[in-house]
Amino acid sequence: MKGRQRIMNMTLLRTSEAFNMDKTVVSQLSKEKVYETSQLNLWYGEKHALKNIELDIHQNEVTAIIGPSGCGKSTYLKTLNRMVELTPDVRTSGEIKYRNRNILDKSYKVEELRTQVGMVFQKPNPFPKSIYENVAYGPKIHGIRNKKVLDEVVEKSLRGAAIWDEVKDRLHDNAYGLSGGQQQRLCIARCLAIEPDVILMDEPTSALDPISTLKVEELVQQLKEHYSIIIVTHNMQQAARISDRTAFFLNGEVIEYNNTNTIFSRPSDQRTEDYISGRFG
Amino acid sequence: MKLIDKTIVAKKMPIRLVRNTILKGLFFLATTFGLLVLGILLYRIFAQGIGYLDWDFFQNFASRRPEEAGIKAALIGSIWLMIVVAPVALLLGLGTAIYLEEYAKKNWFTSFIKLNISNLAGVPSIIFGLLGLTIFVRALALDRSVLAAGLTMSLLVLPVIIVAAQEAIRSVPRELREASYGMGATKWQTIVRVVLPAAIPGILTGSILALSRAVGETAPLVVVGIPMFIAFLPKNVFDTFTVLPMQIYNWTSRPQEEFQSVAAAGILVLLFLLIFMNSIAVFIRNKFQKRY
Numbered sequence: 127m128k129g130r131q132r133i134m135n136m137t138l139l140r141t142s143e144a145f146n147m148d149k150t151v152v153s154q155l156s157k158e159k160v161y162e163t164s165q166l167n168l169w170y171g172e173k174h175a176l177k178n179i180e181l182d183i184h185q186n187e188v189t190a191i192i193g194p195s196g197c198g199k200s201t202y203l204k205t206l207n208r209m210v211e212l213t214p215d216v217r218t219s220g221e222i223k224y225r226n227r228n229i230l231d232k233s234y235k236v237e238e239l240r241t242q243v244g245m246v247f248q249k250p251n252p253f254p255k256s257i258y259e260n261v262a263y264g265p266k267i268h269g270i271r272n273k274k275v276l277d278e279v280v281e282k283s284l285r286g287a288a289i290w291d292e293v294k295d296r297l298h299d300n301a302y303g304l305s306g307g308q309q310q311r312l313c314i315a316r317c318l319a320i321e322p323d324v325i326l327m328d329e330p331t332s333a334l335d336p337i338s339t340l341k342v343e344e345l346v347q348q349l350k351e352h353y354s355i356i357i358v359t360h361n362m363q364q365a366a367r368i369s370d371r372t373a374f375f376l377n378g379e380v381i382e383y384n385n386t387n388t389i390f391s392r393p394s395d396q397r398t399e400d401y402i403s404g405r406f407g
Numbered sequence: 408m409k410l411i412d413k414t415i416v417a418k419k420m421p422i423r424l425v426r427n428t429i430l431k432g433l434f435f436l437a438t439t440f441g442l443l444v445l446g447i448l449l450y451r452i453f454a455q456g457i458g459y460l461d462w463d464f465f466q467n468f469a470s471r472r473p474e475e476a477g478i479k480a481a482l483i484g485s486i487w488l489m490i491v492v493a494p495v496a497l498l499l500g501l502g503t504a505i506y507l508e509e510y511a512k513k514n515w516f517t518s519f520i521k522l523n524i525s526n527l528a529g530v531p532s533i534i535f536g537l538l539g540l541t542i543f544v545r546a547l548a549l550d551r552s553v554l555a556a557g558l559t560m561s562l563l564v565l566p567v568i569i570v571a572a573q574e575a576i577r578s579v580p581r582e583l584r585e586a587s588y589g590m591g592a593t594k595w596q597t598i599v600r601v602v603l604p605a606a607i608p609g610i611l612t613g614s615i616l617a618l619s620r621a622v623g624e625t626a627p628l629v630v631v632g633i634p635m636f637i638a639f640l641p642k643n644v645f646d647t648f649t650v651l652p653m654q655i656y657n658w659t660s661r662p663q664e665e666f667q668s669v670a671a672a673g674i675l676v677l678l679f680l681l682i683f684m685n686s687i688a689v690f691i692r693n694k695f696q697k698r699y
Contacts, residue, residue: 207589209585209588209589212584212585212588214512214513236588236591237591237592237593238591239591240588240589240590240591241590241591244589244590245585245589247582247585247586247589249582251580251582251583251585251586252586253583253586253587253601254583254604254605263587263590263600264590264591267587267590267591267592267593267596267600268591313586316586316590317589317590320590320591
């Protein structure tokens, strides 16, 4: 709680310096928080991958995480739905509160967390099943059996991911027949089908061509109306285009976290400026 | 400045091309050699045994007179053996493979166990026979029953099934598991809905090959003490019985010339049984692959 207050004050201080208490900034800061991270540390065996992370994620916003390779941005993202635990030898300390409950607590069941927090991966990873079965997978594992409900969920999710028109006539074809960009939007649809609260995206466009990238970016803009989105990207233009807030990670630390406009126009840390101006990374 | 001397490249070119051609020929010869030997073997067996292969051959029990000798007891016995071996070996093998690949912690002890399982696949079958004799026939007092022989055979093929299933499970991409876990699936749901469907062709191929081996294996059953000459069918798994390879072995060791032909007919039956089993494997594999 103290940590959260502190980071808020710090953020306020920085933005007020930069924007002279711009009204929009203040209104954004008052938005409800989805995640509150305080004093998060993470080790892969001996390697200290995340150091004292303090970061709050706000509702119905796109939060971008940028930084050079190996800075811990993907690790942080995977910690938010505890996928990081699939890696052997991971230890964590500190706290990540999701809707006021600490998800790092042993009593928090990952299955329960992941029904609220969906994830889209770097490489499109549809199941070797039909398009329909891919989207219906999530609801089915959560016990939804009713065919009519499933049909509706599939259509709604595919529409939500802006791919319905392209696949509505071949729902029962294999998903591997789709192009890379379509596969990634299918994966987004699959993620929407569990009706999550938050969507984590781990470099979702890095394997896609420019046109597919554009489509996914437009989609992200639409989705934030209903979901809170956290996106890891090594494409800074992408972060600038689509995010509301940006966090800059370096060597496992959050160097700067602020309004995206501020980060890209008036970064307060020299290292942030060096990175976004392309001097390293 | 050029680092690559083109004259050397040009000089080496003919040697490279000749080597390429020679090796192609060698590989072709290797294939032909195997096929040729197999062809001769099949021709001999067919020529010798086909005359004895009639309806009576399947209807009659073993007999001292070659013209009356039949394969009924052995064929039904082999099917009985499969009824015991298939479920026991598949369930234990698949279960072990799933545990080792999906649940067990990756440490030196697990690696040690995996190494030993691969090693067991190479242990001579007669050793498994001795193990079966000690445990199932004597200690558990199952006598020379279908059950005792079936469990012994299950032990024999278990390592092969485990290794094949492990390979198949390991070859399922990590991304698919992550996609499933990422939507809140439990480990069990991920295994049943994602991992196993993707791994099943590999698992089945390995398993049916292993089961074919169990059908054709003789040594462990000799040690267990399965009789070679029997004139009744087992009524349940506690009855004694005989199997195809035992019966064939028995016939080939008879002094009369005609029994050699009877044995050839027996081998034909065994071959057809194996072809039948392998076709099932191919059929199931294709069926599962079509779903993707």
